[in-house]
Amino acid sequence: MTTPLDRTAVGGTAPDVRMVHLGLGAFHRSHQAWYTAKAGDGWGIAAYTGRRPDAAHLLAAQDGVYTLVERGAASDRCEPIGSIVRAVPGDDVEDFAATVADPAVAVLTMTITEAGHRLTPQGEPDFDDPETAADLRMLRDATGLPRTALGRVLYGLDRRRRDGAPPIAVVPCDNLPGNGETVRRALTGLAEAALPALAAALPDLASFVSTSVDRITPRTAKADLDLVRRATGRSDRTPVVAEPFSDWVLSGEFPSGRPAWERAGARFSADIAPWEARKLWLLNGAHSLLAASGTLRGHATVAEAVADPVCRNQVEALWDEAVRHLPDLGLQEYRGALLERFANPRIEHRLAQIAEDADTKLRMRIAPVARLEREAGRSAAACATALAAWSRATGGWLDDLAPDLAADPVFRTAYADAAETLTRPTTQESHR
Numbered sequence: 001m002t003t004p005l006d007r008t009a010v011g012g013t014a015p016d017v018r019m020v021h022l023g024l025g026a027f028h029r030s031h032q033a034w035y036t037a038k039a040g041d042g043w044g045i046a047a048y049t050g051r052r053p054d055a056a057h058l059l060a061a062q063d064g065v066y067t068l069v070e071r072g073a074a075s076d077r078c079e080p081i082g083s084i085v086r087a088v089p090g091d092d093v094e095d096f097a098a099t100v101a102d103p104a105v106a107v108l109t110m111t112i113t114e115a116g117h118r119l120t121p122q123g124e125p126d127f128d129d130p131e132t133a134a135d136l137r138m139l140r141d142a143t144g145l146p147r148t149a150l151g152r153v154l155y156g157l158d159r160r161r162r163d164g165a166p167p168i169a170v171v172p173c174d175n176l177p178g179n180g181e182t183v184r185r186a187l188t189g190l191a192e193a194a195l196p197a198l199a200a201a202l203p204d205l206a207s208f209v210s211t212s213v214d215r216i217t218p219r220t221a222k223a224d225l226d227l228v229r230r231a232t233g234r235s236d237r238t239p240v241v242a243e244p245f246s247d248w249v250l251s252g253e254f255p256s257g258r259p260a261w262e263r264a265g266a267r268f269s270a271d272i273a274p275w276e277a278r279k280l281w282l283l284n285g286a287h288s289l290l291a292a293s294g295t296l297r298g299h300a301t302v303a304e305a306v307a308d309p310v311c312r313n314q315v316e317a318l319w320d321e322a323v324r325h326l327p328d329l330g331l332q333e334y335r336g337a338l339l340e341r342f343a344n345p346r347i348e349h350r351l352a353q354i355a356e357d358a359d360t361k362l363r364m365r366i367a368p369v370a371r372l373e374r375e376a377g378r379s380a381a382a383c384a385t386a387l388a389a390w391s392r393a394t395g396g397w398l399d400d401l402a403p404d405l406a407a408d409p410v411f412r413t414a415y416a417d418a419a420e421t422l423t424r425p426t427t428q429e430s431h432r
């Protein structure tokens, strides 16, 4: 017999809400909520969805409690997680703002996806984006509620300013370089356009923490619901599956306190840039390369693609280019560990998921390495392969993604050569 999952699975008492999260997806639950539960020092989270309410409804029906399935190469480990105390649809913007303004709340984390930031390719607020422009008008004229993620954050922070609550730490957890500083600049620019009093107050009202986040978390499959029921004897309508590995590097101030995330292995560093570049260029860069090239070669998951020698060689070549621009942070070991993580046959990480919003991702994961390679006088052939595969898989144009690289004759030649190679069968294939 199975019993429904609820708070009794985690001891019965909910911790007080001291953290708020925007973008209640799989990754928040496998990562920040997991670190917060492991810290064990009584921080509860009120989590809001970004776009669709479904995740909030499912989770709220279970008192916010869900099962984390840690999926190793050989077996699964199921654990109930109880740090999310309230799960709320994101379109309840008034509720979100009231939580952000709550003086007991000290931390605001976010996973709104890279594209959800609605930034220009240069990483600045995009005032030409119609939804951003509509939010700015509403905020300025106080005529409605914002719909974009950053618009909602501005609305919440402005409520906090007006209520005179103590400063809050804003902790972006998307795969964006310098995510804390990027979000600080974006919010400041947007506030200057619509809420000048907030723009002036922001430096005292909020700190911005940059983070490098890592835990491969694919979308949950239907079969995982049965698996959890069999393994735990409880029916969970919304478990989350992740690899056993997890990493979190943070840099910045927490003026009103934070959970003791270091108890769960989080690291605090004054200089996050090298860690972040290592993760974005090696892990995420390879993911985006595989999402394009692996799809072209008929693969559906990361594990399938990385087992293909053609894709694997492309990944190694990309890494050879990237590591020339990274300090020695145990790069050989890191590469070896990544190959093992990618090869985990039980993690069904679909290339189609990684390929979503591919152009935004490639701008951050591949283009920076290509530029550094070109500055060093090399052709950046492996980056060119990644971009050519993306173009072939999606119909995207290099000129739109990275006009500077498109205008560089050496890179352009490498890109054209790569495009041609992608259509040519390998020696093995031509002998079949």
Ligand SMILES: NC(=O)c1ccc[n+]([C@@H]2O[C@H](COP(=O)([O-])OP(=O)(O)OC[C@H]3O[C@@H](n4cnc5c(N)ncnc54)[C@H](O)[C@@H]3O)[C@@H](O)[C@H]2O)c1
Pocket: 022, 023, 024, 025, 026, 027, 028, 048, 049, 050, 051, 052, 111, 112, 113, 114, 115, 116, 117, 148, 149, 173, 174, 175, 176, 213, 214, 215, 216, 217, 218
């Ligand atoms: N899944 C991973 O392995 C992983 C690992 C590291 C970092 N991340 C970061 O977390 C983000 C979310 O990943 P996930 O696995 O939770 O995805 P998910 O699809 O499970 O959840 C995405 C969340 O973002 C919200 N969202 C999506 N588009 C949005 C938009 N345009 N504006 C506002 N909110 C929006 C969704 O409503 C949802 O709440 C990724 O984009 C990435 O930046 C994910």
Ligand SMILES: O=P(O)(O)OC[C@@H](O)[C@@H](O)[C@H](O)[C@H](O)CO
Pocket: 114, 175, 213, 214, 215, 216, 217, 283, 284, 287, 288, 353, 354
């Ligand atoms: O989550 P996204 O969409 O930014 O990117 C897809 C993957 O590259 C990413 O989720 C990785 O699995 C993750 O960053 C590992 O920590």
